Amino acid sequence: xxxxxxxxxxxxxxxxxxxxxxxxxxxxxxxxxxxxxxxxxxxxxxxxxxxxxxxxxxxxxxxxxxxxxxxxxxxxxxxxxxxxxxxxxxxxx
Numbered sequence: 493x494x495x496x497x498x499x500x501x502x503x504x505x506x507x508x509x510x511x512x513x514x515x516x517x518x519x520x521x522x523x524x525x526x527x528x529x530x531x532x533x534x535x536x537x538x539x540x541x542x543x544x545x546x547x548x549x550x551x552x553x554x555x556x557x558x559x560x561x562x563x564x565x566x567x568x569x570x571x572x573x574x575x576x577x578x579x580x581x582x583x584x585x
Contacts, residue, residue, distance in 0.1 A: 493543050494524045502527045505535065 528536040
């Protein structure tokens with residue numbers, strides 16, 4: 493995701509209501525998120541569908557990493573050499 497540009501990507505909700513199509517176009521063209529404000533406070537963030545899917549994939553990967561780290565800390569991990577041997581055995585059969 494491209495970095496947020498404060499001067500262009502933080503907009504009032506009232507502007508969004510008045511020009512939804514142009515906001516969607518901007519998000520799709522710039523690949524940047526857009527922060528919508530109401531009474532001067534952030535209330536929503538708009539991102540393109542592809543960016544959202546990428547974020548979800550990254551989140552799933554991070555969750556897998558955290559789960560693996562917790563398993564290792566709990567002593568449920570398998571030493572590297574043993575894991576390598578297990579995989580090589582499976583590949584040979």
